[in-house]
Amino acid sequence: GQNIDQPTEMTATEGAIVQINCTYQTSGFNGLFWYQQHAGEAPTFLSYNVLDGLEEKGRFSSFLSRSKGYSYLLLKELQMKDSASYLCAVRDSNYQLIWGAGTKLIIKP
Amino acid sequence: IAGITQAPTSQILAAGRRMTLRCTQDMRHNAMYWYRQDLGLGLRLIHYSNTAGTTGKGEVPDGYSVSRANTDDFPLTLASAVPSQTSVYFCASSETPGTRGTDTQYFGPGTRLTVL
Numbered sequence: 381g382q383n384i385d386q387p388t389e390m391t392a393t394e395g396a397i398v399q400i401n402c403t404y405q406t407s408g409f410n411g412l413f414w415y416q417q418h419a420g421e422a423p424t425f426l427s428y429n430v431l432d433g434l435e436e437k438g439r440f441s442s443f444l445s446r447s448k449g450y451s452y453l454l455l456k457e458l459q460m461k462d463s464a465s466y467l468c469a470v471r472d473s474n475y476q477l478i479w480g481a482g483t484k485l486i487i488k489p
Numbered sequence: 490i491a492g493i494t495q496a497p498t499s500q501i502l503a504a505g506r507r508m509t510l511r512c513t514q515d516m517r518h519n520a521m522y523w524y525r526q527d528l529g530l531g532l533r534l535i536h537y538s539n540t541a542g543t544t545g546k547g548e549v550p551d552g553y554s555v556s557r558a559n560t561d562d563f564p565l566t567l568a569s570a571v572p573s574q575t576s577v578y579f580c581a582s583s584e585t586p587g588t589r590g591t592d593t594q595y596f597g598p599g600t601r602l603t604v605l
Contacts, residue, residue: 384531411591422579422596423532467531475587476547477594479531 382406384480386468391486392458400453400466400483408473414442414453415467417482423467426453455485463487492516493597495580501603502570510565510600512580520586521563522594523547523555525576532579538563539586570604577601 383405392398404412411430415423429435429444429451441454453466465482472478493514502508514521519540524532534547538557552574554566563582567574580597 413593422598424596425593428591428593469532475592476534476537477532479533481529481531 382470382472382478384468384470384478386466386480386483388481389484389486391488392455394458394460394487394489396458397454397456398458398485400455400468400485402451402453402468402480404449404451404468404470404478404480406470406472406478409446410471410473410475412442412444412451413469413471413477414440414451415469417465417467419464426466458487460487460489493580493582493595495578495597495600497600498598499601499603501605502567504571504604505569508567508570508602510567510578510580510602512563512565512597513561514563514580514582514595514597515561516582516584516595517560518582518584518595519560520583520592521557522581522583523553523563523565524579524581525549525574526579526599527576535565535578537586570602572604575602575604 385403414426417423427442434443439456444451467482468480469477496511522537523535536555538544541560578600581594583592583594
C-alpha cells in the first residue's frame with residue numbers, strides 16, 4: 381500500500397527554527413509537494429522537490445532524499461502566522477497525489 | 490480575480506437526499522480534482538478529470554459521480570447522501586497533468602457538508 385507519515389503535531393517558539401519530517405512509501409515517485417493549510421482554509425502550495433537536495437524559498441526550505449523516502453520542511457524565523465497544518469504529498473506513478481494527514485504546527489510567543 | 494470557486498460554502502443534508510457540489514475555475518487549467526478531507530486523514534481523491542470530456546476514479550469514488558462538460562466546471566454529485574459522506578470537500582485544478590513538471594494543484598475554498 382501507499383503511505384505518507386508525518387508527525388501529528390509540533391510546537392515551536394516564535395523566532396525559532398522547526399523541521400517537519402515526512403517519510404513515504406509509494407508506488408512510483410514523480411515529485412513531492414509541501415502545502416500549508418490554515419484552519420478552515422484551503423491548502424496552498426509551498427514547495428516542490430523532484431531531485432535530491434535542498435530547495436530554498438525565503439524562510440522556507442524543503443529537502444528530499446529519494447533513496448531514503450524522506451523529506452523535510454524547514455521553517456526559519458518562525459512567526460505567529462506560521463501556525464497552520466503542513467501537508468506532505470507525493471505524486472505517484474499514476475501522477476496522482478498521495479497525501480499525508482498533515483502536521484499541525486503550534487507557534488508560541 | 491482568477492481562481493477556483495466552490496458552492497455552497499456549507500450545507501446540512503438529510504440522508505438519502507441528492508446533492509451537487511459546484512466547482513468553477515477561470516484559470517483555463519486542463520485538470521480538475523475533487524478531494525475529501527476528514528480529521529486525522531490526508532486528503533483523499535474522489536474523482537478527477539485530466540481534460541474536458543474525460544473523468545477518472547480516485548481512491549474513494551463510491552457514492553459520488555462527476556461530469557466535465559467544459560474546461561471551467563466540474564460538479565460533484567452525491568446521488569443518495571449517507572452520514573459517512575460528512576466531510577469537507579475541496580475542488581482543485583492544475584495546468585498540465587501527467588507530466589513531471591511542478592503541475593501545482595490550486596484549491597478552492599471548500600464545502601463543509603454534514604449528512605444527518
